[in-house]
Amino acid sequence: MPSTRRTVLGFTAALLIGAASFPGPALAQSKELVVFAAASLKTALDEAAGNWVKDSGKPAPKISYAASNALAKQLEQGAPADLFLSADLDWMDYAQQKNLIVKESRVSLLANRIALIAPSDAKTTVTLAPGVDLSAALGQGRLAMGNVDSVPAGKYGKAALEKLGGWDKIRDKVAQADNVRAALLLVSRGEAPLGIVYTTDAAADPKVKVIATFPEDTHPPIVYPVAITKDSANPDAQAFLAYLRGNAAKASFEKQGFTVLNKPASSS
Incomplete structure (x- = not known):
């Protein structure tokens, strides 16, 4: 495994x-x-x-x-x-x-809103625009997010990346967690370089920072x-x-x- x-x-x-x-x-x-x-x-x-x-x-x-x-x-x-x-x-x-x-x-x-987060000391910059490719920012790491089939934050994140044309480029580099706070912890502990969580989750953890917020028209209303x-x-x-x-x-x-x-x- x-x-x-x-x-x-x-x-x-x-x-x-x-x-x-x-x-x-x-x-x-x-x-x-x-x-x-x-x-x-x-x-x-x-x-x-x-x-x-x-x-x-x-x-x-x-x-x-x-x-x-x-x-x-x-x-x-x-x-x-x-x-x-x-x-x-x-x-x-x-x-x-x-x-x-x-x-x-x-x-x-x-x-609520969903955002792309990174560890608070990361120098990563990403623009969430059509054609976005997170592969370079991820490097050998994984994108932490809730289960994309069942966890709401995961479903919103997948929908947003699909709308922006970026999902197929990183779908095999996703670490799916049981809930959004688990995804948050992966990034907070430095075990994932990027994650998709709610902006409110990011605000609750000083060890992460929001590097970009997804446009609201890329996913269903939260x-x-x-x-x-x-x-x-x-x-x-x-x-x-x-x-x-x-x-x-x-x-x-x-x-x-x-x-x-x-x-x-x-x-x-």
């Missing part, structure tokens, strides 16, 4: 931030508020949740962070959660089609929907959702670089 592949498999399994694993029976029987959230939300959502605890006097929610696809599949398999925050519309649509969420509670909460799960019986679920839609949480999200949308879902 190639060393890059071993590296990705080795630490990405640990990097699900303690969250991609199935909550056990003790959690299932707990009355604490359980939130399933996309890994890219960690920094902002941890702060918002902490402020909610201080403002409301409620117990701290149990937040499980992982890739949106992994969380949606866990919900489908019966994992107990009260709220689901996805990093794209597709996986929330999936949860809705499987009757895993309360459709009326669904809100398009946030928007929207983070949130909804209460169908099986939630926790009265705090509605209260926490309302808090996430309020001004206090807005400050936490905007500080991290998210754009706050806070729009009820139209249909689907």
Whole structure:
């Protein structure tokens, strides 16, 4: 097995931030508020949740962070959660089609951007224009990104490179990670010279820097929907959702670089 592949498999399994694993029976029987959230939300959502605890006097929610696809599949398999925050519309649509969420509670909460990153001390420069070729900048290294078939950030990154005509040139030099924070860590640790992550992820790690931001017209809109799960019986679920839609949480999200949308879902 190639060393890059071993590296990705080795630490990405640990990097699900303690969250991609199935909550056990003790959690299932707990009355604490359980939130399933996309890994890219960690920094902002941890702060918002902490402020909610201080403002409301409620117990701290149990937040499980992982890739949106992994969380949606866990919900489908019966994992107990009260709220689901996805990093794209597709996986929330999936949860809705499987009757895993309360459709009326669904809100398009946030928007984001994707960027090309490098270690903070790198001298690399790249212009993300039609015909872009990252091969020279990668050298013998790999482009770190989320799984391009399932992880939202990976799907957005592949779509953007395809639109710019650069995907086929580097498709065999991609290190695919289990979630976007795993891709971020590959670059942060210097194990990949370049990576594609959300701009908010780059802002959360001082060991990386954004060298170029993808034009928004190169990929589908990056929207983070949130909804209460169908099986939630926790009265705090509605209260926490309302808090996430309020001004206090807005400050936490905007500080991290998210754009706050806070729009009820139209249909689907």
